[in-house]
Amino acid sequence: MDMKETRIGGEQIYDGIIVHLYKDDVTLPNGKTAVREVIRHQGAVCVVAIDNEENIYLVKQFRYPFNDIITEIPAGKLDAGETPLEGAARELREETGIVANNYLYLGELYTSPAFLDEVIHMYLATDLTFVEQDPDEDEFVEVEKIKLNDFVKEIMNGKIPDSKTQTAVLKAYLSLQSNS
Amino acid sequence: MDMKETRIGGEQIYDGIIVHLYKDDVTLPNGKTAVREVIRHQGAVCVVAIDNEENIYLVKQFRYPFNDIITEIPAGKLDAGETPLEGAARELREETGIVANNYLYLGELYTSPAFLDEVIHMYLATDLTFVEQDPDEDEFVEVEKIKLNDFVKEIMNGKIPDSKTQTAVLKAYLSLQSNS
Numbered sequence: 001m002d003m004k005e006t007r008i009g010g011e012q013i014y015d016g017i018i019v020h021l022y023k024d025d026v027t028l029p030n031g032k033t034a035v036r037e038v039i040r041h042q043g044a045v046c047v048v049a050i051d052n053e054e055n056i057y058l059v060k061q062f063r064y065p066f067n068d069i070i071t072e073i074p075a076g077k078l079d080a081g082e083t084p085l086e087g088a089a090r091e092l093r094e095e096t097g098i099v100a101n102n103y104l105y106l107g108e109l110y111t112s113p114a115f116l117d118e119v120i121h122m123y124l125a126t127d128l129t130f131v132e133q134d135p136d137e138d139e140f141v142e143v144e145k146i147k148l149n150d151f152v153k154e155i156m157n158g159k160i161p162d163s164k165t166q167t168a169v170l171k172a173y174l175s176l177q178s179n180s
Numbered sequence: 181m182d183m184k185e186t187r188i189g190g191e192q193i194y195d196g197i198i199v200h201l202y203k204d205d206v207t208l209p210n211g212k213t214a215v216r217e218v219i220r221h222q223g224a225v226c227v228v229a230i231d232n233e234e235n236i237y238l239v240k241q242f243r244y245p246f247n248d249i250i251t252e253i254p255a256g257k258l259d260a261g262e263t264p265l266e267g268a269a270r271e272l273r274e275e276t277g278i279v280a281n282n283y284l285y286l287g288e289l290y291t292s293p294a295f296l297d298e299v300i301h302m303y304l305a306t307d308l309t310f311v312e313q314d315p316d317e318d319e320f321v322e323v324e325k326i327k328l329n330d331f332v333k334e335i336m337n338g339k340i341p342d343s344k345t346q347t348a349v350l351k352a353y354l355s356l357q358s359n360s
Contacts, residue, residue, distance in 0.1 A: 003242040003249055003320045013194050014201060018295050019217045021194060021201055026244060029320050036244040037199040039219065062183040064206060064216040065297035066290065069183055107338025109346065110246065112291040112298055115198050117245035119341070140183045140209050156354060158287030161299070163343040166289065170350040174336060 002029045005036070018042075018077070041118035045087040046075035046164045048106070048172040049098050049125040055145040056169065057096050062140065072162045073169065074098075075120070084121035092125060096143050097133035100125030106171045109164055122168040124175065148173060182209045185216070198222075198257070221298035225267040226255035226344045228286070228352040229278050229305040235325040236349065237276050242320065252342045253349065254278075255300070264301035272305060276323050277313035280305030286351045289344055302348040304355065328353060 010024030020040040028034055049057045056073075063070045076091040078084065085103060092098050106122035135141055146154075152173050154160050160169075190204030200220040208214055229237045236253075243250045256271040258264065265283060272278050286302035315321055326334075332353050334340050340349075 001320060001322055003240075003322075005242055005244050016203065016217045017215065019201065019219065021199065023196065024244070028318055030318070032318060034318060035197065037196045038245045039199065040245075060183075062185055063290075063293040064185050064204070065218045065220075065295060066293055070290070070293055072293075105338070108341040109343045110243075110250070110341040111343050112296065113243040113246055113250055113252075113342055115245060116292065116296070118292055138208055138210070138212060138214060140181060142181055142183075152354075156351060158285075161288040161290040162293055163289050163291050163347060166347040167343060167350070170347070170354070171336060174332075174350070 004029065005034070008033070037115050039116045039118075041116060042080075043078045043084075044075060044118065044120045045078060045084050045091055045123065046073050046109075046120055046168055047088050047092045047100075047123045047125050048073055048168050049092055049096065049100060049128060050148055050172065050176075051126075051128045051145075054148045056148045056151050057098060057143060057145050058151070059095050060142040060144065070162055071160055072165045075164060085123070088121065088123045088125070093131065094134045094136065095141055097131050098125070099129045099131055101127035101129065104175065106168055106175070109167055111163055120164050122164065122171065124168075124172040148176075184209065185214070188213070217295050219296045219298075221296060222260075223258045223264075224255060224298065224300045225258060225264050225271055225303065226253050226289075226300055226348055227268050227272045227280075227303045227305050228253055228348050229272055229276065229280060229308060230328055230352065230356075231306075231308045231325075234328045236328045236331050237278060237323060237325050238331070239275050240322040240324065250342055251340055252345045255344060265303070268301065268303045268305070273311065274314045274316065275321055277311050278305070279309045279311055281307035281309065284355065286348055286355070289347055291343055300344050302344065302351065304348075304352040328356075
């Protein structure tokens with residue numbers, strides 16, 4: 001089946017800090033036209049950091065869209081010119097004060113592909129060393145650790161809604177199971 | 181630690197079909213002010229549908245933000261006034277022609293909580309009956325089935341980037357494992 005949509009016009013609606021919004025006109029496979037709202041995003045990274053006692057390191061922070069404090073794995077937007085692995089190491093260090101000697105790539109995550117091109121690169125980090133936390137100015141983050149098995153139960157019980165956290169932790173858990 | 185951010189002003193930037201974009205001014209816990217870009221979304225549902233032979237049903241569709249055909253589980257936006265379970269049953273029927281007699285709730289997914297309030301409700305559907313597909317006009321979707329174990333391997337190998345698909349399928353897989 002031909003499914004391709006072809007851009008025939010459009011405009012940028014908003015060019016912000018995180019959000020770059022476009023409204024494009026496209027032709028559909030049946031020849032009709034449609035409007036596609038697209039948010040362009042610079043991409044991000046997230047890290048499942050697990051120490052030798054099988055603790056996972058989490059960050060709690062206020063997320064304005066939900067007006068609530070959310071538990072997530074360390075994560076953040078990629079800086080310009082940075083590779084995903086460099087970004088992962090930087091965000092982990094800034095948010096938790098951890099330096100990891102071993103990284104395993106867990107793949108890409110498309111957060112909401114119908115209207116958002118955000119890609120999050122996921123990593124499992126092990127062989128951890130603790131230095132000091134170095135948060136961004138105006139970033140308010142609390143770090144906590146919990147046994148991986150207990151955190152997987154929280155995910156399975158629906159208590160951890162964040163998409164990158166659910167996906168990356170379950171992939172890390174299954175990956176470690178299959179190697180043990 | 182006080183982490184709350186309080187809205188002190190702002191404006192709606194764009195009121196579209198899917199995307200409703202706001203630019204708010206907030207006060208931070210340290211008294212400084214910051215800008216928060218927020219996309220408000222009506223919410224969505226997704227369904228892991230598994231038949232008695234342990235096949236999972238997938239949909240392939242063109243996703244304009246990636247200019248590519250993406251493999252996902254059946255999913256869609258909630259209609260006004262619809263419960264998540266009603267939306268899940270409707271989307272599954274429309275996209276695959278499947279009616280399920282048994283639904284298990286797999287929890288919520290926040291796709292990108294830093295700037296987007298989208299919540300996807302995830303379900304595992306079993307005891308399937310096949311009626312006829314009833315896609316939305318102008319929706320071009322191909323359905324395929326694959327053994328659940330093989331699809332989990334594809335997810336673990338990084339071949340399935342969609343966030344709701346990775347999360348919901350891994351949760352369904354672990355949930356079925358613990359019950360068998």
